[in-house]
Amino acid sequence: MPGFTPRRYDSQTGGEILFNKKLKLRLIEAQYRIKELEERLCPCEQHDWIEIHKEFVTISNCDMEVLRTYKCKTCGKVTKKYDWE
Numbered sequence: 632m633p634g635f636t637p638r639r640y641d642s643q644t645g646g647e648i649l650f651n652k653k654l655k656l657r658l659i660e661a662q663y664r665i666k667e668l669e670e671r672l673c674p675c676e677q678h679d680w681i682e683i684h685k686e687f688v689t690i691s692n693c694d695m696e697v698l699r700t701y702k703c704k705t706c707g708k709v710t711k712k713y714d715w716e
Protein backbone atom coordinates (compact mmCIF):
# COMPACT_ATOMS: atom_id res chain seq x y z
CA MET A 632 0.00 0.00 0.00
CA PRO A 633 1.75 3.25 -1.08
CA GLY A 634 1.90 6.10 1.40
CA PHE A 635 0.78 3.89 4.25
CA THR A 636 2.02 4.93 7.71
CA PRO A 637 1.83 2.42 10.55
CA ARG A 638 1.41 5.15 13.20
CA ARG A 639 -2.14 4.24 14.06
CA TYR A 640 -1.26 0.59 14.34
CA ASP A 641 1.57 1.44 16.79
CA SER A 642 -0.73 3.32 19.16
CA GLN A 643 -3.20 0.47 19.11
CA THR A 644 -0.47 -2.00 19.99
CA GLY A 645 0.63 0.20 22.92
CA GLY A 646 -2.88 0.23 24.31
CA GLU A 647 -3.09 -3.50 23.96
CA ILE A 648 0.10 -4.03 25.95
CA LEU A 649 -1.15 -1.76 28.76
CA PHE A 650 -4.43 -3.65 28.80
CA ASN A 651 -2.58 -6.95 29.00
CA LYS A 652 -0.51 -5.72 31.93
CA LYS A 653 -3.65 -4.76 33.84
CA LEU A 654 -5.20 -8.08 32.97
CA LYS A 655 -2.05 -9.83 34.15
CA LEU A 656 -2.21 -8.09 37.54
CA ARG A 657 -5.85 -9.09 37.90
CA LEU A 658 -4.96 -12.66 37.02
CA ILE A 659 -2.19 -12.67 39.61
CA GLU A 660 -4.65 -11.50 42.28
CA ALA A 661 -7.18 -14.12 41.28
CA GLN A 662 -4.58 -16.86 41.17
CA TYR A 663 -3.39 -16.02 44.68
CA ARG A 664 -6.92 -16.35 45.99
CA ILE A 665 -7.41 -19.65 44.19
CA LYS A 666 -4.06 -20.84 45.49
CA GLU A 667 -5.06 -20.08 49.07
CA LEU A 668 -8.27 -22.05 48.70
CA GLU A 669 -6.53 -24.97 47.05
CA GLU A 670 -3.98 -25.19 49.84
CA ARG A 671 -6.82 -25.73 52.28
CA LEU A 672 -8.55 -28.33 50.14
CA CYS A 673 -5.82 -30.97 50.08
CA PRO A 674 -6.54 -33.87 52.45
CA CYS A 675 -2.90 -33.92 53.48
CA GLU A 676 -2.97 -30.16 54.24
CA GLN A 677 -0.31 -29.40 51.64
CA HIS A 678 -0.34 -30.24 47.95
CA ASP A 679 2.64 -32.06 46.49
CA TRP A 680 2.74 -30.67 42.94
CA ILE A 681 4.50 -32.40 40.05
CA GLU A 682 4.72 -30.94 36.54
CA ILE A 683 2.75 -33.01 34.05
CA HIS A 684 2.37 -30.66 31.07
CA LYS A 685 3.90 -27.53 29.55
CA GLU A 686 2.40 -25.28 26.88
CA PHE A 687 3.19 -21.93 25.30
CA VAL A 688 0.49 -19.27 25.42
CA THR A 689 0.63 -16.17 23.24
CA ILE A 690 -0.47 -13.13 25.27
CA SER A 691 0.19 -10.54 22.52
CA ASN A 692 2.35 -10.20 19.39
CA CYS A 693 5.62 -10.04 21.31
CA ASP A 694 4.65 -11.60 24.62
CA MET A 695 4.60 -15.33 25.19
CA GLU A 696 4.12 -17.21 28.44
CA VAL A 697 4.83 -20.74 29.55
CA LEU A 698 1.82 -22.33 31.14
CA ARG A 699 2.65 -25.42 33.17
CA THR A 700 0.17 -27.96 34.41
CA TYR A 701 0.79 -29.47 37.81
CA LYS A 702 -0.83 -32.43 39.49
CA CYS A 703 -0.86 -33.11 43.21
CA LYS A 704 0.64 -36.49 44.05
CA THR A 705 -1.47 -36.72 47.19
CA CYS A 706 -5.03 -35.85 46.10
CA GLY A 707 -4.72 -35.81 42.28
CA LYS A 708 -5.84 -32.20 41.94
CA VAL A 709 -4.67 -30.46 38.75
CA THR A 710 -3.64 -26.81 38.54
CA LYS A 711 -2.17 -24.54 35.86
CA LYS A 712 0.49 -21.94 36.58
CA TYR A 713 2.38 -19.39 34.52
CA ASP A 714 6.13 -19.02 34.93
CA TRP A 715 5.74 -15.44 36.22
CA GLU A 716 3.59 -16.53 39.16
Ligand SMILES: [Zn+2]
Nearest residue numbers: 673678703706
Ligand atom coordinates in the same frame (compact mmCIF):
# COMPACT_ATOMS: atom_id res chain seq x y z
ZN1 LIG B 1 -3.27 -32.24 47.14
